[in-house]
Ligand code: DX5
């Protein structure tokens with residue numbers, strides 16, 4: 327499984343957090359962008375995100391928790407992210423948003439809130455590269471992993487198999503060494519506060535990996 331580190335909640339300021347994430351062997355840095363509309367918090371402006379990541383070396387995984395994702399995408403594309411993911415619940419222009427992301431040479435992802443049924447994804451499922459399953463309510467770091475995620479992940483894996491599709495599955499929220507075994511069949515785990523609220527980021531990533539290796 328790959329690890330994507332969210333720098334939303336950390337012991338340190340953004341600059342130092344990103345620098346420390348870059349020193350680990352995590353596969354991605356996860357960028358949470360919130361608009362204060364789709365979720366009640368507003369964190370960075372696009373210009374702050376561009377500035378935060380100017381010295382970043384890791385592949386970028388962007389998670390847009392915003393209404394109207396289309397207005398953010400072209401600017402964020404200048405970061406050359408690997409993925410841009412937007413919420414199914416956030417826009418009516420799903421196909422248009424997927425096309426815009428893909429036409430910029432970026433992989434397109436759709437995120438699902440915990441209460442959203444995966445069947446709502448079916449009309450789009452063959453057009454996307456990633457499904458992000460929220461395992462907490464979107465909006466802030468440090469929340470508790472929701473148990474219902476396990477069933478959703480299982481159903482999504484079954485849908486992928488029966489339709490012969492190749493999209494990746496990412497799970498985001500409340501991931502730590504005790505919860506990562508529940509999502510062992512996902513492709514990417516996003517972890518924020520478990521890693522970044524500790525001084526030794528690599529040690530926490532190693533803990534996640536050994537929790538996976540110790541599953542019977
Ligand atoms: C929540 C964000 C997550 C969050 C993960 O809205 O999408 O990426 O930062 O943080 P933890 O691991 O603390 O739940």
Ligand code: ZN
Pocket residue numbers: 332356357358389498516
């Ligand atoms: Zn996220």
